Amino acid sequence: MELFINLVLFSMLVVTAVAILKMRHLFAVVMLSGVFSLLCALLFVTLDAVDVAFTEAAVGAGISTVLMLGTMALTARNEKMPRDFSFIPLAVVMITGAVLIYGTLDMPDFGSATSPAQLHLATEYLKQSPSDIGVPNVVTAILASYRGYDTLGETVVVFTACVGVLMLIGNLARRRRKDEEGAE
Amino acid sequence: MTMEFILGHLNYWLFIVLMMIGFYIVVARGNYIKKIVGLNVFQVSVFMFYISIGKVEGGTAPIFPVDMNIDPNVIYSNPLPHVLILTAIVVGIATTSLGLALIVRIREEFGTIEEDEILEIESKLQLEENSTEGSSMGGRA
Structure with missing residues (x-):
């Protein structure tokens, strides 16, 4: 049953991704990217990652769609006709995909309880966090406490990005106005 | 290649297929907004791949009961x-917003967000610069 749900969600994801590739109306592309994120959130739920699912739904489908719509409003609505078909990108993508699939051949089976990823740190976290921290949600316990420094680093990255965005387009409105005055 | 092996690895391959569609959008399409969307597709596929490594067969989400009476038989x-x-999702939105801000600036400078048009304008600018600087250097540059 789970495999069936996975396969259905996956085929919807592929259809969405191909539609993104083919569409030339950027509005449709941006909306489809929101759809893609929501479908991913569903897939995260089937993979037991509920925290990731709602973050993806809020950030991927919400905020990033809004940001892209804003950019679209400031730039262009349509993509130009795609340039002539060339084999080089397709070949690069095919080779990369083949190499990656070759790399997965050594990996443990999906869902196996004895794979290296499940054996060491994760069991410790699951065992210790009720007595160490006492928060029912282990993901929260790790995020905010065991790996609090990671989260601090994440905040630094977001802050840096904020500063970068402000420096790039912070005085956009002022510059626009100056341009208009200059034109008159 | 037994059936069991294929079923055990199918998920990984499916995510790699999605990843490659995203990658193709990034390298084969000239529109910058579309490139960012492709980058997002790629990124989310990597996330799904990573999450699927942590999945345990028959397991449930790693959240204990509120009263903290943990049943040792439940697999998490x-x-x-x-x-x-x-963490990666939040960092991803930060890089996406930075990329989108760059696109807005590019559009302001060049009047377009299509890669080949921008390359054309750039080469024209380069030619002009070469000719003016070339004449000031006695046509030798």
Whole structure:
């Protein structure tokens, strides 16, 4: 049953991704990217990652769609006709995909309880966090406490990005106005 | 290649297929907004791949009952990939917004967000610069 749900969600994801590739109306592309994120959130739920699912739904489908719509409003609505078909990108993508699939051949089976990823740190976290921290949600316990420094680093990255965005387009409105005055 | 092997690895391959579609959008399409969307597709596929490594067969989400009476027979999925990917999602939106801001600036400078048009304008600018600087250097540059 789970495999069936996975396969259905996956085929919807592929259809969405191909539609993104083919569409030339950027509005449709941006909306489809929101759809893609929501479908991913569903897939995260089937993979037991509920925290990731709602973050993806809020950030991927919400905020990033809004940001892209804003950019679209400031730039262009349509993509130009795609340039002539060339084999080089397709070949690069095919080779990369083949190499990656070759790399997965050594990996443990999906869902196996004895794979290296499940054996060491994760069991410790699951065992210790009720007595160490006492928060029912282990993901929260790790995020905010065991790996609090990671989260601090994440905040630094977001802050840096904020500063970068402000420096790039912070005085956009002022510059626009100056341009208009200059034109008159 | 037994059936069991294929079923055990199918998930990984499916995510790699999605990843490659995203990658193709990035390298084969000239529109910058579309490139960013492709980058997002690629990124989310990597996230799904990573999360699928933490999944345990028959497991459930790593959240204990509120009264903290933990049943030792319940299997929980690995919480560590979830934490890492939560961080990655937020960092992803930060890089996306930076990319979008760059696109707005590019559009302001060049009047277009199509890659080949921008390359054309750039080469024209380069030619002009070469000719003016070339004449000032006595046509030798």
